[in-house]
Amino acid sequence: MPSVSESVSRVVEAESWDQRVARIRLIPQQHGTGEHPGIYAAIAREAYVPHLAPDFAYIHEAPFYERPYFEEVYKAAAEATDDFRSVTVTNLKDAVMDDPRTLLVFRTIVGLTKEEFAHSTTLAAGPLDLSGLSAGKIDAMERKGTATTEDQARVVAETLSAVMAGTLFGDPPGDLKSKQDKPDTQGGWRAVQGFASHGVPYSMLLHQRHYGGAFRQVLDATSSKRGDLIEDAVEALFKDNGIPYIRTGSHNQGDIEERFEVRVTPAPDFVVFDDSDTLRAMLECKGTNNGGTARDKALRFERLRDESIRLGGIPLLAVLGGIGWARVNDTLGPVVRDTDGRVFTLANLPEMLTVAPFPSLIGLAAD
Structure with missing residues (x-):
């Protein structure tokens, strides 16, 4: 069996996203549960933290x-x-x-x-x-x-x-x-x-x-815009590449459950499907510059992972923003675990289309 450092290196040095996912999924088989938190935290620190952007440095204009x-x-x-x-x-x-x-x-x-x-x-x-x-x-x-x-x-x-x-x-x-x-x-x-x-x-x-x-006032006033920043970028990526998707909200929670049998509430921010209307992936967006808030938001991915397993192993992806996720032990590490490493940021978002199931979905929703 590989050592902890060897497993971390194998994940970090993977040549593709699918290979990275496959190697992360081997961790529970190759290591005892006591080693898991440290491994996921190390992977998060080396492979994911460098892509986090300090979005606290910018604010939206508000006339x-x-x-x-x-x-x-x-x-x-x-x-x-x-x-x-x-x-x-x-x-x-x-x-x-x-x-x-x-x-x-x-x-x-x-x-x-x-x-x-x-x-x-x-x-x-x-x-x-x-x-x-x-x-x-x-x-x-x-x-x-x-x-x-x-x-x-x-x-x-x-x-x-x-x-x-x-x-x-x-x-x-x-x-x-x-x-x-x-x-x-x-x-x-x-x-x-x-x-x-x-x-x-x-x-x-x-x-x-x-x-x-x-x-403080303008940040509070534009909080919804900041919250939508990541989701808007994901939606633009899907539209530009013809990926069939639904962006969820309070208006369509019931439809998502009826159509795809996704029972977790609220539904993930995006559900992705194929031309036979079969659910192919779930995606959640979270942004924060506060470590404590990131810790609380990380728990959401644990619930989504359970739903992913219940649905037969539907891939779960995360798109994160903000330096709050740099606190790896109880924030980013668990998200890497729950998504099998399918974690992206605005800095490397286009790379998401190279990980399964997206290569087979590109162009299906083209006009």
Whole structure:
């Protein structure tokens, strides 16, 4: 029987993907279970980690969060309030009525999320016998300038005034401090006026990034785009090469089970089939830059492997992204095990078409 290092070398030095898969499948026969985790981790480290890309270095463009849009709306808010000197309830109400997008600036000043500000409007509206605004309404005002009634604008203005005066929430309990206990609002509107007129020290800007999280808002806002990045690339590869496939989602879970008898829920991200409508492969996409999250996501492949076995050994493939998978012992190693080594990244995605069953499927879905 080969040693651990010999088995790892044989896998890493395989001349083709199918040969690599075949050699990985021999590991349970050639080694005791106690050696398996170390072997799969070593294979993952040597053969797969080099292909992981640091996608944390990039973000999607999101016009609502980009500087030009904010500058445009900021200018409108500053002009409507004489650089934040005219900030009575009436002034603020008129500013929001004239251009609802200015709420983005005012809400950013008080440091509340849309959901938090929506709840705050409910608190402020109660004594006025008015209704608060929903987070959806706030979002529509800020993004699209959706028309706002006079009552809604008044509630916004009353909320802003109460928050800035420190009267809406009361004194913070225990060791907590108010979110308005920050440089530009510690002194109320006077502090806002000072920063608007004289600017912000660079050290203060950097501290706010440190305190609030670099790119946190835009990353949260574009999380679905980041999640789709890998799946979109896989779908493009399949389309370009005429591979018959279905990209699954909440809309077709039942169809996947009925058509292919795939019972695991949710279904894998892609199912691949041949011209006789027979299931030929299952593929799952996962991306993360956090090792703990990768560990949790790795468990999904164990469930899919069990389903693959139940279906008679249907090949299971993984397409991974992000440096979270570089933690090999409890993340990438187990995925290599569960997929028999059929693990790819965006960097080597085209190579996936060389591993069974894809060579026999190319062109079957061509127009």
